[in-house]
Amino acid sequence: MSVKQDLFGTHSDWLSHTLNNAVAGLPETKTYLPDGTRIIRKAVGVLDITPPSDRANPNSEALIVSAGVHGNETAPIEVMNGLVSELMDGAWELACPVLLILGNPQAMVAGERFLEVNLNRLFDGAHRRTEYAGLEEAARAECLEEICRQFAGANRQALYHYDLHTAIRPSHRERFALYPFVEGRNVPADQCDFLLEAEVETLLLQHKAGTTFSSFSSSQLNAESFTVELGKVRPFGQNDLQRFSGIRDALRRRFRGQAAPSPQPPFDQLTVFEVVHEILNTGRNFRFHVPDDVANFTEYPPGTVIWEDDDTEYRVGRSPEAIVFPNPQVPVGHRVGLMIRPQTGSDENLI
Numbered sequence: 551m552s553v554k555q556d557l558f559g560t561h562s563d564w565l566s567h568t569l570n571n572a573v574a575g576l577p578e579t580k581t582y583l584p585d586g587t588r589i590i591r592k593a594v595g596v597l598d599i600t601p602p603s604d605r606a607n608p609n610s611e612a613l614i615v616s617a618g619v620h621g622n623e624t625a626p627i628e629v630m631n632g633l634v635s636e637l638m639d640g641a642w643e644l645a646c647p648v649l650l651i652l653g654n655p656q657a658m659v660a661g662e663r664f665l666e667v668n669l670n671r672l673f674d675g676a677h678r679r680t681e682y683a684g685l686e687e688a689a690r691a692e693c694l695e696e697i698c699r700q701f702a703g704a705n706r707q708a709l710y711h712y713d714l715h716t717a718i719r720p721s722h723r724e725r726f727a728l729y730p731f732v733e734g735r736n737v738p739a740d741q742c743d744f745l746l747e748a749e750v751e752t753l754l755l756q757h758k759a760g761t762t763f764s765s766f767s768s769s770q771l772n773a774e775s776f777t778v779e780l781g782k783v784r785p786f787g788q789n790d791l792q793r794f795s796g797i798r799d800a801l802r803r804r805f806r807g808q809a810a811p812s813p814q815p816p817f818d819q820l821t822v823f824e825v826v827h828e829i830l831n832t833g834r835n836f837r838f839h840v841p842d843d844v845a846n847f848t849e850y851p852p853g854t855v856i857w858e859d860d861d862t863e864y865r866v867g868r869s870p871e872a873i874v875f876p877n878p879q880v881p882v883g884h885r886v887g888l889m890i891r892p893q894t895g896s897d898e899n900l901i
């Protein structure tokens with residue numbers, strides 16, 4: 551039997567196997583590529599891939615790469631599936647341990663952001679909250695956390711996590727990354743260069759810890775983690791994958807253990823914003839004053855009322871602020887959007 555058959559049965563590739571087994575609880579399966587690379591399918595949509603022990607890992611790193619945490623954000627899923635196919639077809643050799651994750655297979659089948667609850671709000675233990683008991687997404691978050699912990703425990707190299715997404719709204723900045731907040735943590739310069747290599751020119755620094763996948767891996771696994779927004783949400787088959795070649799090529803370079811190129815024009819300057827306010831649906835007659843169709847990074851002048859409820863309101867402060875991820879259709883307590891402004895002062899959060 552071929553490696554593909556071992557892992558994916560009659561299905562042509564990883565994505566097809568994942569979509570066709572989204573509700574199945576398949577047992578763990580292990581196989582080896584002809585070059586000795588070990589592939590373990592830890593769960594549906596989760597591959598733990600380790601090069602032979604005598605192969606050099608020049609960048610001394612282990613990588614977690616995830617996509618499809620939101621089921622309708624399909625382009626990064628297609629990018630990852632393509633890289634897995636290349637590896638399995640022997641197009642190149644893997645140099646470092648990688649954990650590849652398609653986050654929410656059932657939502658991918660449904661073509662929806664999520665089924666019952668937003669998976670990307672359930673990490674860092676939030677899946678244990680009583681209101682989420684018995685939900686598919688809570689079980690998936692728990693499963694993914696455990697697999698990531700095992701991977702981090704088994705691979706003592708520097709750990710990196712890139713959680714790949716696409717955005718619901720159009721955006722004045724096509725690609726941007728979010729750096730989860732961890733007390734005392736600064737963005738390493740080599741990670742800024744990696745984002746530029748992936749043609750991601752904008753970085754948002756979170757101002758408080760959250761319950762996203764990247765927050766979990768950075769705070770609990772000590773990974774350097776980023777949520778990376780790579781373009782616009784589209785159904786499977788409708789993505790222009792050329793627009794995603796930056797992340798594809800940059801990830802492939804890391805997987806192969808090749809040296810980092812120095813940033814090249816036009817992708818040689820990272821623009822950094824800081825989150826100044828997270829808008830939450832307070833549930834107290836919450837009113838959101840940002841129109842439904844507004845693009846990410848739309849700027850509002852000082853004094854603009856962004857939201858209000860029966861007790862309070864939020865106005866833009868002394869300098870202009872921009873909105874990211876505006877979405878009032880979320881449950882009470884969940885995020886309606888982020889208010890950001892260009893990073894002030896020196897680059898104190900960058901090293």
Ligand SMILES: O=C(O)CCC(=O)N[C@@H](CCC(=O)O)C(=O)O
Nearest residue numbers: 670715717718719728762777875
């Ligand atoms: O376009 C949108 O409104 C959402 C896109 C998306 O899924 N973004 C992530 C960002 C996670 C983070 O803050 O690190 C999300 O909302 O989960």
Ligand SMILES: [Zn+2]
Nearest residue numbers: 620623715716
């Ligand atoms: Zn998303």
